[in-house]
Amino acid sequence: MKKYVLATFLALFLLSCNTNKERENTEETINHAHLHEEQKPNELNKGIMAIHDSIMPAMGSLMDLQKKISVEIKNMDSLLAVKSSDILKERKEKALLLHTQLEKADQEMMNWMHQYKADTLNKMDKEHVAAYITDQTQKIEAVRDLTHKSISEAQIFIQKK
Template sequence: MNHLIKFFTLSICLLAISCAGNKTQEEANSTEESELPKEEQIEKSLYDEVMAVHDEMMPKMESMMEIKGRLIEMSDSLREAGKATESSVYVSAVDKIEGADEAMMGWMRQFKPNMEGMSHQEKVDYLTTQKNKMDSVKVVMQVAISNGDSLLSN
């Protein structure tokens, strides 16, 4: 019985030591960030904000293209049925989706993650501008998706 208690105690101690040594990725990133100079922390934080919006919206591109395809089908069907006026609403929705797609693609073409040679203030200004642009792209995409979904659900 005494050996069992010692074994159990030793097992718990080893488990506790093992768990204490395993940092989550988030904790490791947080530690890495806190070791950066203050200016680099600000720059990294801004960069992460920009990329968070980008990463949130990229998966919606596929959905947006699926909606576009369905809108085109509806527009074509209505036009073939002699209902050009009703078809134009779907064409307009397709145009919004194409505009949203181009907004994302345009942003990705112009975004330069390598900011070597820039001062801290230039990096902050650049990343702030990029965050604002990406926020605008997000709104354009959300409106286009919502509009397309609305038309297709009627």
């Protein structure tokens, strides 16, 4: 059991280090972009898409965890039908919360992808481009943070069977 806890904390630590590095790289790209106003909108788009691209590989893991938690919820329902206990009820509530959180992370990514319009950057004036890039960067960073948090919490939950 100690091995699993240690492995989980190590994984979370490494994930947070990677997330901070991604954030620094993105901020550096965007700040650099603001220094060069003559920079083309497509170049400004690269920082946002780097964040997006860093999240996409995690979406498979997110979906897998959703399925595992769904199975866990069904199992707990079966156990609760036989014998009710506070521990099982609490675990089921946590599972439902995590399942909702994973669904929200997935939905937020879909929403962001549907509303982000990189092609409109070429049609905007410079002031609007900077504001749009800043706004979209904040939105996709929020999606990234929610996705990583949801996955981490769900992994810990699944390991505590």
